[in-house]
Amino acid sequence: MSKISMVIDSLGSGGAQRQLVELAGALVRNGYEVSIIAYHPGDFYIPDLEKIGVDAYIPHSPLSQTQKVFFVGKILRELKSELVVSMLKGPSILCCLVRFLSCFKFKLIVSERHFDHKVSLILMVRMIIFSLSNYIICNSASQIDTINRSKMSFRKMASIANSVDSHRFQQVKNFSNSNVNFVSVGNFTRNKNIKILIETVALNAVQLRARACNFRWFGDPENYRDIYDEACELVNNYSIGDIFELCPPSRQIEEVYREADGLILCSNSEAMPNVVLEAMSTGIIVIASDVGDVRRMLGDDYEYIFPVNSIKHLSTAILDITDTPIQERSFIGGRLRDRAMQFFSMDAFTQRWLSVISEVLAK
Numbered sequence: 001m002s003k004i005s006m007v008i009d010s011l012g013s014g015g016a017q018r019q020l021v022e023l024a025g026a027l028v029r030n031g032y033e034v035s036i037i038a039y040h041p042g043d044f045y046i047p048d049l050e051k052i053g054v055d056a057y058i059p060h061s062p063l064s065q066t067q068k069v070f071f072v073g074k075i076l077r078e079l080k081s082e083l084v085v086s087m088l089k090g091p092s093i094l095c096c097l098v099r100f101l102s103c104f105k106f107k108l109i110v111s112e113r114h115f116d117h118k119v120s121l122i123l124m125v126r127m128i129i130f131s132l133s134n135y136i137i138c139n140s141a142s143q144i145d146t147i148n149r150s151k152m153s154f155r156k157m158a159s160i161a162n163s164v165d166s167h168r169f170q171q172v173k174n175f176s177n178s179n180v181n182f183v184s185v186g187n188f189t190r191n192k193n194i195k196i197l198i199e200t201v202a203l204n205a206v207q208l209r210a211r212a213c214n215f216r217w218f219g220d221p222e223n224y225r226d227i228y229d230e231a232c233e234l235v236n237n238y239s240i241g242d243i244f245e246l247c248p249p250s251r252q253i254e255e256v257y258r259e260a261d262g263l264i265l266c267s268n269s270e271a272m273p274n275v276v277l278e279a280m281s282t283g284i285i286v287i288a289s290d291v292g293d294v295r296r297m298l299g300d301d302y303e304y305i306f307p308v309n310s311i312k313h314l315s316t317a318i319l320d321i322t323d324t325p326i327q328e329r330s331f332i333g334g335r336l337r338d339r340a341m342q343f344f345s346m347d348a349f350t351q352r353w354l355s356v357i358s359e360v361l362a363k
Helices: 015-029 046-052 065-079 089-101 121-130 141-149 194-203 205-210 225-237 253-258 274-282 294-298 311-322 326-343 346-362
Strands: 003-008 033-038 055-057 083-087 107-112 135-138 157-159 180-185 213-218 244-247 262-265 285-289
Touching: 003 015, 003 065, 003 089, 015 033, 015 046, 015 083, 015 274, 015 346, 033 065, 046 055, 065 089, 083 089, 083 346, 089 107, 089 121, 107 346, 121 141, 135 141, 135 346, 141 157, 180 253, 180 274, 180 311, 194 205, 194 213, 194 225, 194 311, 205 311, 213 253, 225 244, 253 274, 262 274, 262 311, 274 285, 274 294, 274 326, 285 294, 285 311, 285 326, 294 326
Parallel strands: 003 033, 003 083, 033 055, 083 107, 107 135, 135 157, 180 213, 180 262, 213 244, 262 285
Antiparallel strands: none
8 A cells, every 4th residue: 555645735724725635535545545744734624634534744833944844854754655745836845845855765746736827937946846756737727838838848747627526516506586695715815816806896885785795705814814804904994894794714615605696706816726616516607717727617608707807897797697587597507517527527636646646656
């Protein structure tokens, strides 16, 4: 039985963390012994890992940059894993450094879940660091395109699209005849762009109240207190607290989607946002900014994709959906679920990962 360690920044609520837990479960079911290392405190997904029998190693308090390297390196030495899978940019850079310092004693797959809009010196330096790994996985085909434009050559690089658990995220939505409920799901980071959504709601507050619209944003403020406080202040200053609510992360996020009429993603930078797939699978309408692989996910002809930071286009999309008959909204949601199941199944995701892992371990 091969030992695999997976490394991420934290086990707080987040899309990358959810994909990590799902991949860990799939690996366990296929006979691998899996452990997870996170170098920031956070235990949102610990109960999920306990259910699948995966040990997690987390520091009790925040670590400095140097301490992170020693923390991860020490645990990897103790576990003696044959393979390490790192997820996200920071953990992947750290694992490349640990592998180099340990004289390449373990094999490494880095999962690049970042999207670079253009070729830059920063991207090229990051890719040079990632060349210390055995394999580079991007979850976004758009990122593969950007890397290819850099003219840098990597023999072992592939795109594995995110997946969605269609059993957990089932379409059981009965669209409301009265209120129109929108949700957003994401932590309070700058790239999630909550300010644009708040300003859009404030600008259209009169019409939105007349249409009985409500907006809820689910996210963890713990490590992003400044942005969270800024969002709270904006909601108060615009006097929209009656229709815009900031909510803590939910362990039953599928129920949040089922109670909603639509998901709004207003990020200014994403690779392949999980929340879009989850909403699609639940069969609700998605309004999304044109970032990363969003068009590949929703389809080139999908009408509710808007330019990044465009309050005008976001306003139009929201008001258009509120005026759309319930039956038509349900039809659009059904088409999105069909697309999610066809192109982003958990089975396809698992098989692609198992194939890469087998290839790396065989060498």
